[in-house]
Amino acid sequence: MSQRGAQQELSVDIIGDDSVSVPSHPIGVKPTGNAYNATKNLKSATGFFVALPDELIVQVLEYLDGSSLQKIGCTCKAMYAFSRLEDLWKTLCIESISSLFNWHGTWRSTYFNIPRHSVSQVSCANLFSDVLHRPFYCAHVPLLPYISNIPPSNAVPRLLDISGRDFGESWTNKPFILTSPVRAWPVYRNWSTESMLRQYGDVIFKAESVDWPLKTYVEYMNGNEDESPLYLFDRLFVEKMGLDVGKGGQYWPPDCFGEDLFAVLGDQRPDSRWLIVGPERSGSTFHKDPNATSAWNAVLKGSKYWILFPPSASLPAPPGVFVSDDQSEVTSPLSIAEWLLSFHAEARKTPGCREGICNEGEVLHVPSGWWHLVVNLEPSIAITQNFVPEAHLANVLDFLKNKPDQVSGFKKDIKNPYDLFVQKMQDVHPDLQSKIVEGLEVGQTGKKRKWDQLIDGIGELEKSHGAFSFGFGDEEEHDVP
Ligand SMILES: O=C(O)CCC(=O)C(=O)O
Ligand SMILES: [Fe+2]
Structure with missing residues (x-):
């Protein structure tokens, strides 16, 4: 050293x-x-x-x-x-x-x-x-060497747009960048830090451990030299800014991602959308998104470099990142720059590595279970939303059932998110449940094992209730953070 x-x-x-x-x-x-x-x-x-x-x-x-x-x-x-x-x-x-x-x-x-x-x-x-x-040094090291010369085999595909059908059939397990879809959003056309300051300057937003008015955060954002700048990441922005979400409103999810199955939970769904604002060099260190959800991340201003790794038994975590056996604890260099300096070269050569730059007006898809690190290349404004596509329903159920201590984002009074989700799915989408059971029984190996764990208790319930049920009423209750 x-x-x-x-x-x-x-x-x-x-x-x-x-x-x-x-x-x-x-x-x-x-x-x-x-x-x-x-x-x-x-x-x-x-x-x-x-x-x-x-x-x-x-x-x-x-x-x-x-x-x-x-x-x-x-x-x-x-x-x-x-x-x-x-x-x-x-x-x-x-x-x-x-x-x-x-x-x-x-x-x-x-x-x-x-x-x-x-x-x-x-x-x-x-x-x-x-x-x-x-x-x-880390606060000033140039980022360009790390984000340029992306090996072609690592490049995240860039697509003009895709249909919901294409997404379901070919893309649910692959990162990609949509190059066109948010240009019609009013928030894309209207938002800049200046315009947001005029309208929301006194609104308090969360930036990691601080809650500051937007005007204070923007002052900080425009004039700090931190190695890891505080990152505005607010899950209540829609309510705080009085936004209308959905077609005809200020923004709406790109069509291709289709139905978000967590929508069956209504206002009991876990946190699912965030406003993200940060200066150049701010960003997110390696993590997987919560509850095995997938995500899209739309850049409204600025640009972001992404590096991603697929879930894999042979590579439990990206180079420089260490996880406990149950993946509940993640240890990695504290700052993005430190990781780039020490591990980027090795990561780039690691099979499965994907890299891409998501520019203004573009949306990046993060599939369920993928590790990702993100760094802003310019001052950026983004909106991200997490969702459950049909293709990852089994992963999400598996996570809620088998990693209850890692489940996050549900309101405190929801003691058993797994039960709740299963019950609502059964009410709204009975068709989908049987489809998944069938699909898994036909048996893609890994998934079948997962599903077997998931439905371990169902036989007993069938016996006791005399009918197929996804409920696990006798489960221990969990305190979800
Ligand atoms: O824009 C970013 O920093 C990435 C955000 C992210 O990874 C997330 O919301 O999970
Ligand atoms: Fe993420």
């Missing part, structure tokens, strides 16, 4: 005709590797702290309040550099500042409510620390 740090400091990334390099650290901190050639090291003046690894020093500083952190930064140049770590101030800001504040370009300036340009900068040129340098 330290060797690589030294190389990064010295190298210049050449991209196409442009020469793009990561700027120098604002107070001159260099990667750890540079210490090997140095005659002086500021860390030696930190007394007791000199023996501690940099990670541990940061952990100690995490216990301090703002005033103590500022004071310890006055003890020597090295502690000054440590005390400037933006992540420390981000935590303090999020803990202590109400939604009414002015964004001043850095978390530290925002904490003290002072303009960024009036903050003094002391040079710490002889301090060598990956812990301090790396977040800055």
